[in-house]
Amino acid sequence: MxxxxxxxxxxxxxxxxxxxxxxxxxxxxxxxxxxxxxxxxxxxxxxxxxxxxxxxxxxxxxxxxxxxxxxxxxLGEEGALHPLQQAFITHDGLQCGYCTPGQICSAIAMMEELRRGDPSYVTADLAAGPDGTLREEIRERMSGNLCRCGAHNGIVEAIEGQLVGGAA
Ligand code: FES
Ligand code: FES
Structure with missing residues (x-):
């Protein structure tokens, strides 16, 4: 055990x-x-x-x-942030940082869901896979992670950059 x-x-x-x-x-x-x-x-x-x-x-x-x-x-390594952690900093995807660990862990698994083609609530054709705009998909899939500081725009931009850039 x-x-x-x-x-x-x-x-x-x-x-x-x-x-x-x-x-x-x-x-x-x-x-x-x-x-x-x-x-x-x-x-x-x-x-x-x-x-x-x-x-x-x-x-x-x-x-x-x-x-x-x-x-x-x-995530990341000694002295080197995970690329998504760095992206959150670059895109101002945080203020107080309290929600940030959950946002980043959620996003890492979410990006795999998206790459696999798992449908979401904004997917019109379930058989065809994700078909909304990337931002719509990210916003919907990250909607379970709240940010009381209102850093959602930066959070979405950080994740979008990883997906478009092809990073982990
Ligand atoms: S502490 Fe678990 S969902 Fe809020
Ligand atoms: S950065 Fe403060 S709650 Fe999200």
Missing amino acids: AIAVNGTEYPLPDDPRVSLLDLLRERVGLTGTKLGCNQGACGACTVVIDGQRVLSCLTLAMQADGRSVTTIEG
Whole structure:
């Protein structure tokens, strides 16, 4: 019974009620993942499990048993930001930064969903795949990540630049 967080294995808690968010922040000590609403409404707690974005406040730690979790601390390398992290800075995609780890983790998995051709709410023809403008698609797909500072325009521009530029 263990989960891998950013490549390091950690034991699961004895208490099956512990959320993945609480495990990450309070037991593993990775506080980059933020606690916002704690009820699935804001996206601040988003992490990536085996390539899929999940809300860690609504996920029990034991649901991640044997799986690989990536948090904001697992992106980039020592002394070198992940390209999307740099893009958020370049495009002013943040102010206070509280929502930013969740925005970036969500966007990384979302870009893969888009590249795979997964349809979204703004996709008119489900069989044909994404057919809205790229900005419409990004806005819709990132609508679960709220930013109380109103940095959404910069966030969308940062993600768009990665998709158009072909970066990770
Ligand atoms: S803290 Fe998880 S969605 Fe808000
Ligand atoms: S940058 Fe402050 S909540 Fe998004």
